[in-house]
Amino acid sequence: MDFQRLLLTKDCELFRFSVGIESIAYLLFVDTFSLAPKNFGEAIFEDDFNPNDNHILVQCGILRELTTLEREEILSFAEKLLSSKPSIDYMVDFFHAEADLESDYPEGDGVFDLVSKTNELFKSNIVIEDTSSINNIVQK
Template sequence: MEFERLFLTPKYEFYRFSLNYDDVAYLLITDNFNPAPPEFGTPFFDNTFEPNENQISVQCGVLRKLSENEDNYLQSFIEGLLGFKPSIDYIIDYFKIKRELEFDYPTEEGFKELLARINTLFSSNVIINDFSSFNNIIQK
């Protein structure tokens, strides 16, 4: 599986994962800059959860059922990004999406369209004011 980081802002990172040129999953990582609420840990720790300094929201939109290897790859990728960061809490929230995110690359209107679709699918509020910097941000 291959990945591309499509954007990075102070609060958000967004990745596309593909296999044989077909999109498999999209990953939105959100830095909440606040501790997790107490109910965040309840399913895992009952009433003993003590939140760390920062909660990172990790949402993974998948286009189809992932194989065990694909799921392991995604989890390893996320752990590689977040595992070394001190004092954070995160879990991976998987959800199904119906179709690939297409956008007119590399135009400004294409990025605006992509952000609108991401904000709708992920119930997020990603805002990017200067799209000219994308020539330096998008990477494989």
């Protein structure tokens, strides 16, 4: 399985996962820069949940049923990306994506189309005001 970072802002990262030429999933990380709400951990820890300093929202929109191995690889990817971050809470939320995030990105204004489609798919609020960093190795 291959992955490609499509977007990086100060508070989010978006990745596409593919097998061959087939896109199979999109993984969005959103840094809330705040504590996880109490109900986030109560389902797992009951009354013993003490939130860490930062809550990361992680959503995975899948385009088809994933094999067990594909799902494990995506979870491992998220864990590797976040394991070095101190004092965070996160959980990967999988859902079926209704549409692929096809756009002209990275050409022209394609990044705005990608952000619009991403916001619609993930019900997020990503804002890109300046596309000048899109050609940089690290976008911000």
